[in-house]
Amino acid sequence: MSIVKTLNSTDLEFLQSVVSRERCSTGESELDLHAHDESAHKNQRPSVVLWPISTEEISKIVAYANEHQIPITPYAAGTSLEGNPIPVQGGIVLDMRKMDQILEVRAQDLQVTVQPGLDFKKLNEKLKKYGLFFPPDPGATATIGGMVANNAKGIRAIKYGSTGDQVLSLEIVLPSGQIIKCGTRAMRTSSGYDLVKLFVGSEGTLGVITEVIVKLTGLPREFMAVVACFDSVEQATQTVVQMVQAGLAPAALEFIDTGIIQLVNNFKKMSLREAPTLFIEFQGSSRVALEDEINFVKELCQENRCQSFAAGVGRDERDRLWEARYSVHESIKSAYPGQRGYVVDVAVPISAYPDIVRFANEAIISRKRIGPVFGHAGEGNLHSEILYEPNDPTQQALAKEANHAIVHRALDLGGTATGEHGVGIGKREFMPKEHGASLELMRQIKKLFDPNGIMNPGKKV
Amino acid sequence: MSIVKTLNSTDLEFLQSVVSRERCSTGESELDLHAHDESAHKNQRPSVVLWPISTEEISKIVAYANEHQIPITPYAAGTSLEGNPIPVQGGIVLDMRKMDQILEVRAQDLQVTVQPGLDFKKLNEKLKKYGLFFPPDPGATATIGGMVANNAKGIRAIKYGSTGDQVLSLEIVLPSGQIIKCGTRAMRTSSGYDLVKLFVGSEGTLGVITEVIVKLTGLPREFMAVVACFDSVEQATQTVVQMVQAGLAPAALEFIDTGIIQLVNNFKKMSLREAPTLFIEFQGSSRVALEDEINFVKELCQENRCQSFAAGVGRDERDRLWEARYSVHESIKSAYPGQRGYVVDVAVPISAYPDIVRFANEAIISRKRIGPVFGHAGEGNLHSEILYEPNDPTQQALAKEANHAIVHRALDLGGTATGEHGVGIGKREFMPKEHGASLELMRQIKKLFDPNGIMNPGKKV
Numbered sequence: 001m002s003i004v005k006t007l008n009s010t011d012l013e014f015l016q017s018v019v020s021r022e023r024c025s026t027g028e029s030e031l032d033l034h035a036h037d038e039s040a041h042k043n044q045r046p047s048v049v050l051w052p053i054s055t056e057e058i059s060k061i062v063a064y065a066n067e068h069q070i071p072i073t074p075y076a077a078g079t080s081l082e083g084n085p086i087p088v089q090g091g092i093v094l095d096m097r098k099m100d101q102i103l104e105v106r107a108q109d110l111q112v113t114v115q116p117g118l119d120f121k122k123l124n125e126k127l128k129k130y131g132l133f134f135p136p137d138p139g140a141t142a143t144i145g146g147m148v149a150n151n152a153k154g155i156r157a158i159k160y161g162s163t164g165d166q167v168l169s170l171e172i173v174l175p176s177g178q179i180i181k182c183g184t185r186a187m188r189t190s191s192g193y194d195l196v197k198l199f200v201g202s203e204g205t206l207g208v209i210t211e212v213i214v215k216l217t218g219l220p221r222e223f224m225a226v227v228a229c230f231d232s233v234e235q236a237t238q239t240v241v242q243m244v245q246a247g248l249a250p251a252a253l254e255f256i257d258t259g260i261i262q263l264v265n266n267f268k269k270m271s272l273r274e275a276p277t278l279f280i281e282f283q284g285s286s287r288v289a290l291e292d293e294i295n296f297v298k299e300l301c302q303e304n305r306c307q308s309f310a311a312g313v314g315r316d317e318r319d320r321l322w323e324a325r326y327s328v329h330e331s332i333k334s335a336y337p338g339q340r341g342y343v344v345d346v347a348v349p350i351s352a353y354p355d356i357v358r359f360a361n362e363a364i365i366s367r368k369r370i371g372p373v374f375g376h377a378g379e380g381n382l383h384s385e386i387l388y389e390p391n392d393p394t395q396q397a398l399a400k401e402a403n404h405a406i407v408h409r410a411l412d413l414g415g416t417a418t419g420e421h422g423v424g425i426g427k428r429e430f431m432p433k434e435h436g437a438s439l440e441l442m443r444q445i446k447k448l449f450d451p452n453g454i455m456n457p458g459k460k461v
Numbered sequence: 462m463s464i465v466k467t468l469n470s471t472d473l474e475f476l477q478s479v480v481s482r483e484r485c486s487t488g489e490s491e492l493d494l495h496a497h498d499e500s501a502h503k504n505q506r507p508s509v510v511l512w513p514i515s516t517e518e519i520s521k522i523v524a525y526a527n528e529h530q531i532p533i534t535p536y537a538a539g540t541s542l543e544g545n546p547i548p549v550q551g552g553i554v555l556d557m558r559k560m561d562q563i564l565e566v567r568a569q570d571l572q573v574t575v576q577p578g579l580d581f582k583k584l585n586e587k588l589k590k591y592g593l594f595f596p597p598d599p600g601a602t603a604t605i606g607g608m609v610a611n612n613a614k615g616i617r618a619i620k621y622g623s624t625g626d627q628v629l630s631l632e633i634v635l636p637s638g639q640i641i642k643c644g645t646r647a648m649r650t651s652s653g654y655d656l657v658k659l660f661v662g663s664e665g666t667l668g669v670i671t672e673v674i675v676k677l678t679g680l681p682r683e684f685m686a687v688v689a690c691f692d693s694v695e696q697a698t699q700t701v702v703q704m705v706q707a708g709l710a711p712a713a714l715e716f717i718d719t720g721i722i723q724l725v726n727n728f729k730k731m732s733l734r735e736a737p738t739l740f741i742e743f744q745g746s747s748r749v750a751l752e753d754e755i756n757f758v759k760e761l762c763q764e765n766r767c768q769s770f771a772a773g774v775g776r777d778e779r780d781r782l783w784e785a786r787y788s789v790h791e792s793i794k795s796a797y798p799g800q801r802g803y804v805v806d807v808a809v810p811i812s813a814y815p816d817i818v819r820f821a822n823e824a825i826i827s828r829k830r831i832g833p834v835f836g837h838a839g840e841g842n843l844h845s846e847i848l849y850e851p852n853d854p855t856q857q858a859l860a861k862e863a864n865h866a867i868v869h870r871a872l873d874l875g876g877t878a879t880g881e882h883g884v885g886i887g888k889r890e891f892m893p894k895e896h897g898a899s900l901e902l903m904r905q906i907k908k909l910f911d912p913n914g915i916m917n918p919g920k921k922v
């Protein structure tokens with residue numbers, strides 16, 4: 001990771017000739033803007049930022065970079081949390097945000113073809129008139145390309161699946177500059193090897209995504225949201241386990257510990273009860289069916305002696321809830337200005353969820369760190385941000401140690417080092433433990449696709 | 462495909478030393494039994510059939526085969542329909558059916574660890590007491606390993622997804638003999654490259670599956686089945702398109718044309734109305750919600766002027782229906798003894814379903830062949846068996862030509878050459894058209910995993 005590639009004037013002239021002078025920058029401010037994501041990982045500037053507008057431009061850029069062994073890192077919203085798009089070896093950053101068009105809505109097939117730089121929220125705005133939507137929602141202002149590259153999930157994955165589950169077809173520029181299409185527009189196939197799923201979650205290390213066909217889902221007609229508060233973390237997380245085991249299919253099942261509720265109340269001027277809490281949502285076409293499910297959830301919550309159970313019907317109640325949930329990261333930043341955090345993102349089999357939550361709280365508190373926990377509980381996915389003063393190496397070491405302990409515990413429980421943020425920089429060290437001998441196979445795949453190691457080097461495997 | 466490998470006495474002695482004399486056969490009848498699947502593709506005997514009982518045995522066998530360049534083909538139920546497990550280059554057949562144990566039921570995580578030779582129906586019998594099931598159901602007596610290798614789908618994929626969608630983790634013996642585990646027991650991950658999905662549907666060409674962890678689903682409490690008959694194929698298939706577009710989530714949505722209904726009536730002594738028919742099933746936890754959906758379906762069917770609409774509640778009605786549906790292949794065999802058939806298995810985007818059904822009927826009838834159509838309509842998947850007398854080369858050529866025309870039409874409509882049966886032998890010639898430049902990448906992956914080309918050679922890519 002230590003070698004940072006700088007470009008010479010011949011390189012820059014060539015790149016300018018491909019994308020034009022206006023879409024090529026070596027200005028300080030642009031280099032700084034593309035030196036980081038939302039994580040606390042060390043910033044690293046690229047040598048140049050390019051804004052391509054076509055697959056053909058990208059093909060030319062990548063082929064040149066490959067020939068001259070120049071690192072190349074795709075970049076879009078910069079909202080990732082593990083340093084995934086930080087150009088740790090410098091070189092070229094491809095800012096994909098000018099490739100943000102909806103190319104074709106095929107409502108009759110419940111499909112849309114888009115460019116990777118498109119913000120998924122803008123896509124969903126445009127799809128409203130068709131009564132359709134693209135369900136994955138990582139919260140932040142993510143682009144479709146970034147979501148595919150990280151296999152983003154978010155609150156709705158429990159009902160609708162991950163981003164990867166929606167992807168039917170990809171256009172990819174391989175490191176050689178060759179353009180390929182993989183996948184099909186049919187809903188199912190047993191043809192060839194599943195290259196689509198290989199590129200999903202590959203974090204820009206195998207090629208550049210230049211076009212995406214995703215499945216769409218009909219907008220649900222009915223929403224019901226529930227806020228349930230408990231006396232203890234244990235009771236809240238046990239309720240989650242029982243809901244999943246009972247086969248309930250909520251559209252969201254989020255656990256939020258007291259510490260986070262307090263921060264959100266302060267930041268959003270809300271008055272949520274300060275207790276271990278579940279945010280639950282059901283979506284569907286039939287009000288009666290939703291009420292049926294809510295009643296069942298209520299029984300489970302009461303069996304686990306919940307303090308309060310508030311079921312609100314309709315979109316407003318639901319929007320208020322998710323606004324609170326989505327403000328968690330900002331609430332933490334606002335309450336602890338200047339602090340950095342190790343972002344926890346482990347996932348475990350559902351029966352181990354109470355264990356990992358308990359363990360995480362102990363790992364953080366015993367090291368005298370602040371790190372309130374929350375997460376996509378229904379998926380067994382736990383988050384936290386373990387804070388430290390950037391100028392205090394002892395604090396940082398303890399925060400890091402807590403995060404490490406949590407990851408190792410998750411792996412020991414049969415889980416994964418990253419539920420949804422990707423490997424990026426922060427999770428690389430856990431790959432040998434998580435994948436064992438198959439890590440070597442992954443490295444061989446990386447080498448097959450990218451023999452010169454130009455694609456987002458220093459990441460993933 | 463023409464070179465058939467025979468083994469020498471040293472090879473046989475080594476293999477016997479690994480699996481014991483009892484689980485190694487060169488007997489004529491065993492070689493014959495392992496020379497074919499359910500397809501009409503040319504039979505080919507292996508040199509030897511082995512019945513391994515452990516991953517370690519398989520590792521030793523595969524390492525030996527790799528060193529001596531002996532083809533090796535995993536085989537289980539033999540119910541595939543594209544020649545997938547026919548050992549076209551002879552060598553070793555690994556019969557996986559002695560590795561048929563349920564290794565661990567983790568009901569609290571909705572997961573089970575099984576050996577690949579386990580019949581999925583037996584698995585579901587054993588899971589009943591936990592109130593759980595493994596949803597994919599290809600109809601035939603398939604094993605889990607075969608279902609993973611072909612990414613089997615069947616009638617329930619529309620609600621529950623494909624076999625691949627249920628697989629969390631695999632143990633694989635690579636062609637080198639190395640044993641790897643891939644995947645995680647967490648429900649979601651963004652860690653590493655998705656090797657699980659690469660092995661899913663790889664038809665035994667990348668390694669031998671020796672252990673599988675799959676997700677389970679709670680058994681639905683309520684069932685409602687519908688039989689709707691129409692005046693025309695067009696009306697039936699348009700109803701399918703409208704159901705999918707409306708976002709209905711049936712557990713099955715099958716189209717069966719008149720010709721098939723007649724054969725099933727004869728074979729099963731049933732009295733189904735002989736018309737283009739939809740078999741539809743809803744599953745869920747709430748009777749009220751199902752009735753809601755059925756009412757909506759009824760409206761759609763009536764808008765398309767259905768002749769009859771019969772909604773039956775409960776498991777018996779449902780079982781009768783699926784018994785009929787599953788007898789299609791046997792009904793055809795029984796009505797046309799001695800005839801062979803090209804098996805159609807294309808899938809298209811849903812709006813193109815009426816087009817592909819119309820086209821297929823015309824392609825078959827215009828060539829004076831018999832080939833009644835049916836399929837997993839809700840998934841855009843169309844089947845037929847285009848019959849011919851094995852001794853009549855003109856008939857065979859015409860049947861083949863019809864199948865080719867249908868595949869090309871499906872590809873032109875944005876679809877796939879194989880919705881669920883896999884590539885095997887029969888669909889290889891369509892791979893260049895379907896995958897274009899990405900086929901070469903698939904071939905490189907094959908070469909990376911299996912440099913000596915020993916794993917199920919002559920298939921897939």
